[in-house]
Amino acid sequence: MPALRKRSVPPWAQCLLGMLLALCWCASAWAEDRTFEESSADLDFEIPEAEARKLIEINGYLEAAGTAYGRDKNSLLFQQKYIGQDLDDQTYAGDLRAKIEAKAQGDVALAYVRFKAEEQRDAEGWNADGVLEEGFLAFKPTPSLTVEAGKRVMKWGKGYAWNPAGFVSRPKDPDDAEETLEGYGMVDADFIKSFDGPLQTIAFTPVVIPVSEHFNKEWGKPGSFVGAAKLYALFLDTDLDVMFLAGDEAESRTGFDFSKNLTTNFEVHGEAAVVFDHEKPLLDSQGNVSVDRYDAWSFLAGLRYLNSYDTTFILEYYRNGLGYSQTETTEYYSYVEDALAAYQAGNKLPLMKSRKYSQAYSSQNAMEDYLYLRVVQKDPFDILYFSPALTTIVNLDDGSLSLSPELLYAPVTNWEFRLKSWFFLGAEDTEYGEKQNDYRVEARIRYYF
Structure with missing residues (x-):
């Protein structure tokens, strides 16, 4: 095991210090913005809305799929497992799936919920599951401040297939990168300020993630918690973000x-x-654990x-x-082969013993270097x-790859038909060559409401 690096200030303390400094700066900027708004209150006048805002909105989809x-x-x-x-x-x-989202919005408050339910039939029988992907309350007393509490999906990072900087989100599935994810329970806020000049907008988003027996x-x-923050700037028409995360037990980053x-x-x-100080378990060809x-x-x-x-x-490129x-x-x-x-x-x-470490070594994109290419023709x-x-x-x-052709057709309003295949190609001892399946083919019908 390599010797640990010594630091005069631990990484989590550096992260928290940066978060506090940024919070103080944004709080000051927000206070100045509030002062300006109050001083110019006598200039306010009503502008009729182009379209009346709905108080309550409900939508989602129903889906049937066969794979x-x-x-x-x-x-x-495959042999290791079966x-x-x-x-x-x-x-x-x-599969039979349903996803329902509902939103109730007033002048300064919003309530949002998104629920996913699924029932699957496979060789082992029927299996039903349901999950609350998002459910939160938001309060916006001024255009410069929003406070939210509940289960949230925070979209940090600019990558399409992967987000190494998406600290407070679950990993995307690169095979279906546009599908919604399940969030985490948290309390967060947004402080926003706009400017005239090269720096057009700046925003600060602190996040607190508490941990309990249930979420x-x-x-x-x-009883532990995680603190994170994102500082955003729109500078010369370029979106820029800096993120921090630290916690009682979470690895600082x-x-x-x-x-x-x-x-x-x-x-x-x-x-x-x-x-910082990431711990990666290793199992070598002799069965030694480190x-x-x-x-x-x-x-x-x-x-x-x-x-x-x-x-x-x-x-x-990732x-x-x-x-x-x-x-x-x-x-x-090599160890799995000897274990068999x-x-x-x-x-x-x-x-x-090999099965104990299989999740780490065979999880999606568990190796180091990847190239992603998606081509869509309309x-x-x-x-x-x-x-x-x-x-x-x-x-x-290792030169292995997955190849996924897809046909998507939506000839009728609110109806969508998709046929998608996944082919896993590679030699022995490669990631895609050792997948448990050679291919997967899915036909899906989805109705939006």
């Missing part, structure tokens, strides 16, 4: 992001983050381009500093409401 999975029985990870079981080469699942358990023990429209149809973005402790740097660079043929290109190197992953696969041989010889302990061959797409994720460390 076929092609099992890769030669995969080490050894000794006689399973078919293919398996199928059916936010991912962040630590009950800091990061930044940016986004800039170079032309109307061409945007570039990026983000970077460092997690912990690598280091400052984990991650970053992302990407672009989005729309050409004259209505083709959208999204390209991103360096995952929390991930495993090719050597570390190969060591793990030991199991056949009557010794189950090595296989049980209305090809003059077929209205038709949007075919192709997405690929390449593991640059």
Whole structure:
């Protein structure tokens, strides 16, 4: 294990100090803004709204989907999980899903809730699940201040497929990056101030995430808490953010992001983050367990381009500093192979040990270097409401990849039909080559209301 780095001031203290300084600055700016508003109150006059705002809005969707999975029985990870079981080469699942969101809004207050329910039928039978993705109250006494409390999804970071600086959000699924996520219970605020000049807007967002037995358990023990903050600036038409996070048990981290429209149809973005004293568990080919402790740097660079043929290109490179190197992953696969041989010889302990670490090594994008490309064509061959797409994720460390063609058709108002496939390609001892499935095909019908 490498020696720990000594610091005169620990990272979490640095983060909290930066948060406090930024909070003081923004509070001062907000107070000045309030003074100006009060002094100019006699100049206020009513402007009729172009459209009456609805007090209550309810919408969402209903969805039915069927999925076929092609099992890769030669995969080490498949054998690790299902050894000794006689399973078919293919398996199928059916899903019924519903997502409902409701919003009640007044002059200074807002209540919002989004709930997702799902019932799935697979080889093991029916399985029902429901989750409150978001549910919060917001209070906006002035245009410069908003305070929120409840379960929130905070969209930090500018990446499309990944967000290394998205400290207070759950990780996206790069295969369906636009799907909504489940939030965390928190209290947050937004202080906003506008200017004339190169610096057009500045905003400060402090966040407190408490931990109890019933929510936010991912962040630590009950009674602990996490503090985070984001400082935003719009400078020379460029979006800039700086983020901090520290907590009683959470790993301290800091990061930044940016986004800039170079032309109307061409945007570039990026983000970077460092997690201080990150602990990464390791299992080598001999079954030795160790912990690598280091400052984990991650970053992302990407672009989005729309050409004259209505083709959208999204390209991103992601360096995952929390991930495993090719050597570390190969060591793990080697141990799994030996554990399977030991199991056949009557010794189950090595296989049980390998399974204990399988989630860390086989989670989505668990290695270090990735390239993401998504191409979407709108209305090809003059077929209205038709949007075919192709997405690929390449593991640059081992050369394996996933390939996802997609057909999306919405010929009728509020109805959407999608057919999407995922193919996992790679040699032995590679991330996508050792996936439990060779492919997945999903047909989906969604009705919006």
